């Protein structure tokens with residue numbers, strides 16, 4: 001299968017924060033979610049991919065081409081949604097679109113106007129006069145109107161209301177089915193990823209903890225619940241744990257916890273992505 005993105009051993013040293021040997025890849029036609037606690041390096045990784053920051057070492061390829069040597073060609077095929085102000089200020093939406101559209105050979109004004117209508121945006125308004133959510137919607141419309149093959153988004157859903165968030169996720173799935181595009185997006189809303197993601201990459205303190213299919217991930221772990229006096233004897237099996245008034249809850253690798261159910265009152269459940277992220281990032 002053809003890879004649309006390959007990140008290999010990429011590092012960046014900010015002094016008090018280091019992104020260390022980050023590696024993951026994505027094939028055509030799939031959605032990957034990038035998750036991790038605040039300050040773990042998700043935005044830094046996305047900026048490095050987009051060459052908005054220069055890497056210290058490692059290799060980044062998009063569509064089998066180096067992301068810097070072939071930057072202009074590559075960016076033609078990328079839709080980028082970023083939680084920062086990437087458009088010039090003081091301009092009406094219509095003018096911003098007129099300014100940006102000529103940079104893309106495949107810009108489709110009909111598609112753009114369709115999104116503007118669908119997202120209920122007013123082209124006569126200035127960008128700075130839009131709400132946070134409306135700004136993101138405009139950014140999404142701009143990113144999708146040149147029919148990108150890879151859509152890269154940094155926390156696109158964080159300022160969106162739940163109804164639009166759901167519509168947006170459906171829109172992404174539709175684009176992937178019809179055009180075989182690929183999507184990478186970072187988010188703290190793990191329930192969004194449970195709806196659409198094929199792959200999950202988890203970054204913690206600048207390192208990739210896992211990059212796996214969503215299905216394998218939730219099969220590989222189990223949420224363990226039981227009495228303190230029982231589970232205290234199995235601490236080594238638990239990746240992370242917390243004590244509550246009912247007993248102990250923790251996470252364990254599926255293949256290491258079968259014998260736990262031989263103990264009275266121990267329950268094994270399928271974890272949510274949030275459970276996995278919580279216990280893996282709070283492990284000692």
Ligand SMILES: Nc1ncnc2c1ncn2[C@@H]1O[C@H](COP(=O)(O)OP(=O)(O)OP(=O)(O)O)[C@@H](O)[C@H]1O
Pocket residue numbers: 014017036037038039040041042043044045
């Ligand atoms: N330009 C910079 N100079 C120095 N340090 C930086 C710079 N940009 C980011 N950092 C640091 O790099 C670390 C990772 O930041 P990053 O924005 O990549 O995290 P994140 O995972 O996207 O976080 P969040 O979920 O809060 O958005 C943080 O400690 C941040 O302070």
